Amino acid sequence: MTVSSGKHSIPGKVLALTGGVGGAKMARGLIDCLAPEQLLIVANTGDDFEHLGLTISPDLDSVMYALADRNDTERGWGLAGETWQAMEALGELGGPDWFRLGDRDLATHLRRSALLAEGQSLTSVTSTLCQSLGIAHRLVPMTDDRVRTMVTTERGELAFQEYFVREQCAPKVKGFRFSGIEQASPSAEMMAWLESPELAAIVICPSNPFVSVDPILQLPGVRRAVAAAKAPVIAVSPIVGGMAVKGPAAKMMEELAMPSTATAVAQWYDTLLSGFVIDLVDRSLAPSMAVETRVVSTMMTSLTSKRQLARDVLDFALDLN
Numbered sequence: 516m517t518v519s520s521g522k523h524s525i526p527g528k529v530l531a532l533t534g535g536v537g538g539a540k541m542a543r544g545l546i547d548c549l550a551p552e553q554l555l556i557v558a559n560t561g562d563d564f565e566h567l568g569l570t571i572s573p574d575l576d577s578v579m580y581a582l583a584d585r586n587d588t589e590r591g592w593g594l595a596g597e598t599w600q601a602m603e604a605l606g607e608l609g610g611p612d613w614f615r616l617g618d619r620d621l622a623t624h625l626r627r628s629a630l631l632a633e634g635q636s637l638t639s640v641t642s643t644l645c646q647s648l649g650i651a652h653r654l655v656p657m658t659d660d661r662v663r664t665m666v667t668t669e670r671g672e673l674a675f676q677e678y679f680v681r682e683q684c685a686p687k688v689k690g691f692r693f694s695g696i697e698q699a700s701p702s703a704e705m706m707a708w709l710e711s712p713e714l715a716a717i718v719i720c721p722s723n724p725f726v727s728v729d730p731i732l733q734l735p736g737v738r739r740a741v742a743a744a745k746a747p748v749i750a751v752s753p754i755v756g757g758m759a760v761k762g763p764a765a766k767m768m769e770e771l772a773m774p775s776t777a778t779a780v781a782q783w784y785d786t787l788l789s790g791f792v793i794d795l796v797d798r799s800l801a802p803s804m805a806v807e808t809r810v811v812s813t814m815m816t817s818l819t820s821k822r823q824l825a826r827d828v829l830d831f832a833l834d835l836n
């Protein structure tokens with residue numbers, strides 16, 4: 516295992532595809548290994564929704580807060596040092612308080628919504644917010660168009676946040692639909708990076724394969740462009756020891772009649788992958804993997820472990836180049 520200090524020696528550019536929690540941790544590691552001009556982080560916006568008259572982009576915000584070191588690592592979402600007075604007041608007024616928005620977090624949604632209302636694109640708004648938070652690396656939404664993840668469940672179709680937050684992922688999942696995806700244009704920057712001769716790696720972060728990564732890959736032309744890119748495509752398994760580290764990924768796999776294993780995640784991504792990264796606890800799965808597999812510690816519990824996983828993935832990409 517190569518352990519380098521400071522910036523990584525990978526030549527060229529890295530494209531990272533991410534959802535919220537797992538992806539944000541990986542992205543935080545990657546920014547310590549790569550110069551700003553070497554990295555483009557593309558976040559899922561299928562989880563976005565309109566609430567209380569505001570446009571909320573949970574995955575973009577999770578990544579943005581993590582990159583700025585402002586995320587709450589204990590709660591696992593939102594901002595550190597958050598207060599909840601607005602939510603309490605909203606509840607008293609009989610307003611909907613099932614989706615918890617902290618006071619400081621609300622400022623992000625107010626600012627985003629105001630800039631969008633002025634006619635700015637979500638890409639431009641995200642860039643403005645990132646600059647305000649002192650983030651040097653580039654974070655973009657997968658599209659500026661409206662795509663909304665709908666979860667088909669035994670209780671009918673639910674909008675993603677209704678399923679995820681309001682229903683606490685309880686209804687049994689039967690499938691997913693990404694409303695608006697056929698008409699959506701993928702991020703122009705992402706498409707340019709995918710075609711760039713300087714691209715050295717495409718990293719699929721340890722994010723939920725169905726509701727975080729798939730919306731990105733299913734945007735028109737994206738899966739084909741990822742498959743056609745010269746750079747190796749490396750995914751990190753979000754399933755560790757048969758379980759999701761956080762969230763409903765393993766539960767979804769079981770309900771979709773798939774084994775909740777790292778192997779099944781690799782099979783889901785199928786021929787797209789050049790390499791797959793699994794955790795040490797899953798080392799026994801490596802010999803039977805159909806794709807080149809690297810076994811490392813993937814549990815990102817500290818800044819050191821986030822950096823180390825990022826380095827391991829970049830080293831793997833170098834070896835596959």
Ligand code: GDP
Nearest residue numbers: 534535536537538722723727753759760764815
């Ligand atoms: P979401 O959009 O907020 O659900 O966030 P993501 O899709 O990016 O992340 C959710 C996935 O991240 C879950 O399936 C978790 O198992 C995975 N995850 C979270 N933390 C870690 C970690 O430290 N290591 C690994 N390997 N996976 C993680």
